[in-house]
Amino acid sequence: MSNTRENTSTGILPTSELAQHGGSGAVASLPSGPRRRRRTGWAMRLEIALLAGPAALVFIAFVIFPVVIAAYYGFFRWQGYGPATDFIGLQNYITILEDSAFQQALWHNFLIVIGSLVLQGPVAILLALLLNRKMRGQSLIRVLIFVPYVIAEVVVGTGWSLMLATNGALNGMLKNLGLDFLVHDWLSDPNIAIWTLLAILTWKYVGFAVILFLAGLQGIPEELYEAAALDGASYWQIQRRIALPLLGPTLRIWAFLSIIGALQLFDLVYIIWGQYVASTAGTSTMATYMVANGRNAGNFGYGNAVAVVIFLISLIVALFYQRFVLRRDTAGAITGDRRTGRKNR
Amino acid sequence: MKGTKLLTGAAVVMAGALALTGCSGGSDSSSSNGKVSMTLWQNSTTGPGQEFWKNAVAAFEKANPNVSIKVQSIQNEDLDGKLQTALNSGDAPDIFLQRGGGKMAAMVNAGQLMDITGKVSSETKKNISEGSFKAETYQDKVWAMPIAVLPGGLFYSQDLFKAAGITDAPKTIDDLNSDVTKLKATGVSPIALGAKDAWPAAHWFYWFALRECAGSTMEKTADSKSFSDGCWLKAAEDLQKFSETKPFNDGFLTTSAQQGAGSSAGLVANHQAAMELMGAWDPGVIASLTPDQKPLPDLGFYPFPEVSGGKGEPGSIMGGVDGYSCSVKAPKECADFLNFIAGTDQQEAYYKAFNAPPVNAEAQKVVTEPYLKDVLKAYNAAPYVSQWLDTVLGQNVGNALNVAVVDMLAGKSDPKQLIQAANDAAKKG
Numbered sequence: 221m222s223n224t225r226e227n228t229s230t231g232i233l234p235t236s237e238l239a240q241h242g243g244s245g246a247v248a249s250l251p252s253g254p255r256r257r258r259r260t261g262w263a264m265r266l267e268i269a270l271l272a273g274p275a276a277l278v279f280i281a282f283v284i285f286p287v288v289i290a291a292y293y294g295f296f297r298w299q300g301y302g303p304a305t306d307f308i309g310l311q312n313y314i315t316i317l318e319d320s321a322f323q324q325a326l327w328h329n330f331l332i333v334i335g336s337l338v339l340q341g342p343v344a345i346l347l348a349l350l351l352n353r354k355m356r357g358q359s360l361i362r363v364l365i366f367v368p369y370v371i372a373e374v375v376v377g378t379g380w381s382l383m384l385a386t387n388g389a390l391n392g393m394l395k396n397l398g399l400d401f402l403v404h405d406w407l408s409d410p411n412i413a414i415w416t417l418l419a420i421l422t423w424k425y426v427g428f429a430v431i432l433f434l435a436g437l438q439g440i441p442e443e444l445y446e447a448a449a450l451d452g453a454s455y456w457q458i459q460r461r462i463a464l465p466l467l468g469p470t471l472r473i474w475a476f477l478s479i480i481g482a483l484q485l486f487d488l489v490y491i492i493w494g495q496y497v498a499s500t501a502g503t504s505t506m507a508t509y510m511v512a513n514g515r516n517a518g519n520f521g522y523g524n525a526v527a528v529v530i531f532l533i534s535l536i537v538a539l540f541y542q543r544f545v546l547r548r549d550t551a552g553a554i555t556g557d558r559r560t561g562r563k564n565r
Numbered sequence: 566m567k568g569t570k571l572l573t574g575a576a577v578v579m580a581g582a583l584a585l586t587g588c589s590g591g592s593d594s595s596s597s598n599g600k601v602s603m604t605l606w607q608n609s610t611t612g613p614g615q616e617f618w619k620n621a622v623a624a625f626e627k628a629n630p631n632v633s634i635k636v637q638s639i640q641n642e643d644l645d646g647k648l649q650t651a652l653n654s655g656d657a658p659d660i661f662l663q664r665g666g667g668k669m670a671a672m673v674n675a676g677q678l679m680d681i682t683g684k685v686s687s688e689t690k691k692n693i694s695e696g697s698f699k700a701e702t703y704q705d706k707v708w709a710m711p712i713a714v715l716p717g718g719l720f721y722s723q724d725l726f727k728a729a730g731i732t733d734a735p736k737t738i739d740d741l742n743s744d745v746t747k748l749k750a751t752g753v754s755p756i757a758l759g760a761k762d763a764w765p766a767a768h769w770f771y772w773f774a775l776r777e778c779a780g781s782t783m784e785k786t787a788d789s790k791s792f793s794d795g796c797w798l799k800a801a802e803d804l805q806k807f808s809e810t811k812p813f814n815d816g817f818l819t820t821s822a823q824q825g826a827g828s829s830a831g832l833v834a835n836h837q838a839a840m841e842l843m844g845a846w847d848p849g850v851i852a853s854l855t856p857d858q859k860p861l862p863d864l865g866f867y868p869f870p871e872v873s874g875g876k877g878e879p880g881s882i883m884g885g886v887d888g889y890s891c892s893v894k895a896p897k898e899c900a901d902f903l904n905f906i907a908g909t910d911q912q913e914a915y916y917k918a919f920n921a922p923p924v925n926a927e928a929q930k931v932v933t934e935p936y937l938k939d940v941l942k943a944y945n946a947a948p949y950v951s952q953w954l955d956t957v958l959g960q961n962v963g964n965a966l967n968v969a970v971v972d973m974l975a976g977k978s979d980p981k982q983l984i985q986a987a988n989d990a991a992k993k994g
Contacts (some may be wrong), residue, residue, distance in 0.1 A: 299961075300653050301675030315992050377677045385827055387814025408818035410977065495642065496763035496968050512968070513993055515646055518671070520962035522993045561692055 226436040260558075287531060298521030302558075312525035320498050322526070325509040326530060328414060328502065333482040335418040336425070337475060343422065344429030344469075344474075349459055351430065352437045362434075371428035377491030380420050381407060410502040417503050420488065425481070429474050436470030437463060469549040476541055483534050506530045566736075572702065587779070601896045602633045603659035607889075608641040609852035617918035625905050632898050634660070641823060642762055645960075652677045652892075652955050659895035660902060663888040665700050665710035666952045667787075667959030672890070673703050682707045682919055689907045692925045699950060700886035709888035710903035710923045712915065715848075715882030716944040717768065717953075720936065721840035722737045722833060722918055723863040729839070734867035738807065741870050746814040747840045754814035754921035757838035759822030760974060763954060763967035766817075769807075770970045771954040773800035776872040780949045783919035787957045788989050790891045792984045796876055801973065801980030803872060808974050814838050818975050823850050830854055834861055842869070842877035844884055844953075849920035860920055866936040868943045882947035885956065886924065966988030 296304035296313055316322050351362055368376065383389045384406040391403045406416045440463060446459045486507035489498050495516055498504040504512070510530065514523015577778060607618055615638055622634045635657065644662060651657045652672065663669055672678050685698075685707060695709055701709040721734070731746045735741040746984075749754040752903040774783070778796035786792060794917055814820060815833055821828045824845075830847060832838035836856040841847070852860040871879050873967030890908070891899035905911060922937050922944075932938060944950070959974035969986035971979045978986070 299671060300649060301671055301677070307696075312993075344800075376881075381819065382827070385819060387827070405816050406817045408977065493819065494761045494821065497761055497971055497975075499968065500971050500977055501818060512964075516960075517964040517990070517993060518649065519993045 235493075283447060290527045290531075292524075292527035293521050294528045296521040297519075300520035304519075304521060312522050313529065315522070316529055320512075322506070322509055323506070324499065324502070325504040325506050329483055329485070329505050331414060332418065332485055332505070335478050336478050339418060339422045340426050340429050340478065341356055341471075341475070344426050344433055345464075345471075345497075347426070347430045348433035349463065350438055351434060352463075362430075364425040365430050369431075370422045371424075373487040374491055376424055377488050378419070381492040384416060389402060393487075396451070406481045408501060410500065413493075413501040414502045417489065417492075419490075421482075421485075425478070429478070432470055433467060433476045434487055436467045440466045468527075470547055472549055479537060479541065485531070485539065499547060506533070511529065572955055599631050600633070601637065601898050602629055602737050603895060603899060603902070603944040604635045604637060605643065605657040605659040606637050606639055608639060608662050610640055610642045610695075611703050611849065612858070613853075613918040614849065617914055620914065621911055624911075625902055628905075629898065629901070632902075634902065636689075642821075657892040657894065659899050660889055663701065663890040664956055665709070665886060665888060666956030667963070668888075668956060669708055670703050671699070671959070671983070673708055677893055678708045679895055679899065680706050680708065680891050681710065681891060681903065684897075685710070686904045689904050692909060692912075692918070692927050694909060694924075694926065696925050697886050699790055701888045707799075709887045709890040710907050711886045712906060712912075713919070713921050714884065714924050714941075714944060715845040715887055715889045715921060716774070716882050716947075716950070717844045717938065718866055718882075718938055718943060719840050719841065720833065720851065720866045721865050721867065722836055722861070723838060723865045725751070725839040726865075734865065734924075735870050736872045738803070738872050740934075742807070742810060743812055753836070754832065754838040756812045756814070756839070756843040757829035758813040758817040758831040759820050759841075760813075760817045760971050761819050762822040762875040763964075763971050764953075765822045765841075765843070766793065766974055767970040768953075768964070768966040769957060769974075770800060771803050771883060773803045773872065774843065775881050775951060776800070776869070776875040776877045777803065779882070780878065780951070782876070783951060783954070790958065790988075792987050793879075797987075798980055798984050799875075801983045804970070805973060805980055813974075814906050816982070818971070820920040825853060828854070835975050839933065845937070846919065846921050849918075850934060850955070852920050858905060860934070864936050865935075866939040866943075878948045880943075880947050881951070882944055883951045883953060885953050922984075961993065962987060962990045965993075 222441060282314040290351050293304055295307055295309060297306040297308050297312075347365060351358060385391075386405050386408065388406075390406065393402065394402045404412055405412055407453040428480065428512075443464075444462050445458055448462055453461065485505045489503050489505055490511070491509050493503055497510065498508045499512065506526070510523055510548075512525060516519060517523075572784060573885055583766075604835040605622070606617070607614075609615055609618065610924055611925060615636075618638075623635055626632055626634065645664070645668070646949070647663055652675070657677065669678070689710075697711040698707055701711055706845040719734075725748065726734075726744075729744070729751045731744050731747055732975075735738075758766055758769075758841065774797060777804045778794065782794050782796060786797070792798075814829070816835075817829075820832075821981050823830050825831055826835055829841050830843070830850045833841050834851045835856065843850075848860060850866055851864065852858065855861055868880070868882065879929040885916040891903065906915070907925060909925055909927040912923040912925035913931055916928055916932060916937075920934070920937070924942050929941060932941065951957065955967055957963075958966065965989045966983075969978065969983045972986070973980065973983045
């Protein structure tokens with residue numbers, strides 16, 4: 221609908237229209253048939269209330285309410301016993317921002333965000349392009365790549381921490397292969413631990429990216445490839461000029477999910493490094509900082525303030541991303557593009 | 566139009582919220598027909614440990630047919646956090662492990678514990694020393710039943726010491742340093758350290774502090790939470806100097822204390838490390854991690870070595886008394902159960918199950934293992950007994966100090982920064 225701009229800029233027909241032309245996937249883009257007739261006010265209101273009510277209720281009870289309560293407790297010095305009475309204003313927030321342990325955690329989060337994008341993105345694209353071709357054992361490879369994503373975090377964390385321990389399987393194998401110079405304290409050495417974490421994250425989540433990209437690639441109609449091939453384009457030219465640009469929306473959504481996931485990373489770190497030593501090993505994240513200084517220390521007021529800071533950072537990143545990167549993909553749905561908005565109503 | 570929509574939405578939300586609050590009634594511990602049911606949280610995950618609680622509950626239920634107790638075993642490192650959450654949400658277990666010190670004081674101040682001062686039976690009082698009750702007393706009232714005395718010290722493998730040519734257990738830090746060198750030459754890790762759980766590493770600092778600081782200084786610091794006395798810095802420097810010889814097992818930072826063969830207790834149990842600094846629960850933990858899951862036959866014990874020039878009284882000892890508390894909401898039968906497990910029969914069973922010294926004086930007589938006898942000897946001869954420092958200092962400072970010690974041992978900070986981190990923690994709580 222609103223793809224005219226993209227049309228001219230890339231010189232390629234937008235996916236949705238193509239799908240209509242090809243008649244394959246019925247991408248819901250055009251209003252289907254004549255608009256429903258308006259029903260009388262109350263019946264419609266009841267229907268809206270019934271349909272949206274449960275979701276709104278759950279959202280308010282488990283998202284909005286906890287955020288508001290966390291913001292409230294963040295202003296108190298509170299040990300979690302009895303009601304909070306010791307109001308200290310913004311003192312918790314000042315302490316957080318001045319705490320070098322929090323700054324380190326924030327830096328680690330930043331590294332993980334960048335590292336996830338830089339490592340997982342290209343690997344996943346190559347794997348997706350590979351798996352998009354007809355080949356023997358295709359479904360087996362797809363399953364193998366996707367398996368790590370499906371395994372529970374606890375299992376992954378426990379397994380890797382056993383294998384990568386100083387006397388674990390990996391170092392044992394390296395020693396037996398005579399590669400003693402490669403033996404490291406993979407988890408305990410503060411100079412290495414963050415890279416170990418990034419490697420595990422890549423292994424675990426690359427499958428998710430591959431599946432997303434594969435779905436995106438399947439949505440690109442065959443005709444485009446055929447036309448390009450007829451015009452004499454090579455395989456890589458086709459991937460570079462057709463597959464990648466049309467994969468854009470999928471890529472941007474994946475990057476969004478990856479960034480948010482990296483900002484909130486908690487479980488793998490908590491399982492591999494436990495409750496206490498993540499900051500020492502240089503793998504602490506904002507979320508592990510929150511648990512260490514909130515729950516473990518029994519400072520629930522302070523912990524709530526950290527939660528609010530994490531929430532605000534995630535929110536700002538998410539809003540910026542939606543405003544500047546995702547806008548053309550989600551126009552009208554989230555950002556409320558006025559042009560299309562008016563047309564629809 | 567828009568307004569009515571909003572109103573409708575709000576009405577739906579309100580109705581739902583009411584429905585939600587309607588479902589959140591508390592769980593009653595006793596019902597109307599005279600039957601009483603209680604829940605118990607304990608921290609043993611070993612076979613014999615869980616067996617002990619099962620048998621104790623079964624015996625108590627047999628004697629009191631109207632009572633039923635559900636035992637829940639919670640991994641030691643998870644227990645404190647879960648317990649605090651449960652206590653704060655008003656859904657606490659009726660009977661639970663009590664670590665004492667600052668944590669107990671916080672629970673008392675929040676009105677979460679049952680006062681059992683008048684409920685300790687005369688028989689229990691006869692068999693359990695007043696000193697043990699002192700650890701469970703706050704503001705002149707008793708809040709928990711002591712079950713085991715768990716003083717700390719070094720548990721070691723006599724075979725590995727012999728193999729390294731060490732004849733006598735070290736008495737001073739200099740002795741220990743030279744023993745570390747000898748043990749290293751035989752290819753084993755001299756000392757196992759479960760720094761992943763932070764507190765085992767911090768215990769090293771606490772013991773040095775016990776040797777460097779006078780008892781009165783430690784008590785003053787527990788109140789003021791200010792580590793300005795020079796003895797604290799001295800203790801941190803002692804520990805850093807001691808750790809410079811790399812006496813701990815490789816990768817100690819990600820070694821846990823009690824979980825599996827790769828944990829510090831597991832390394833001792835499998836003769837991969839010669840010793841570890843622990844509380845007297847350690848023989849039981851080690852026993853559960855030996856290849857045949859039986860007590861380590863060559864296990865020995867010696868008290869923490871003396872430091873020359875320290876202000877602490879020589880022979881001072883640190884340790885906890887493990888107790889069990891009743892929640893303030895628990896039925897009165899809870900106190901009966903506490904008296905029951907403090908009785909001589911149950912205490913003997915406790916000693917056998919946990920391989921740890923019981924608190925009951927009659928039951929202590931049946932202790933046969935030389936290392937447990939040594940533990941009790943050191944404990945009874947000590948001129949000064951302190952609780953574990955992280956317990957004394959309270960959760961906030963104790964937690965910060967534990968992590969600060971790990972940071973220093975990992976080379977991330979120095980003694981001055983360690984003391985600074987402990988002082989800084991006060992800002993967050």
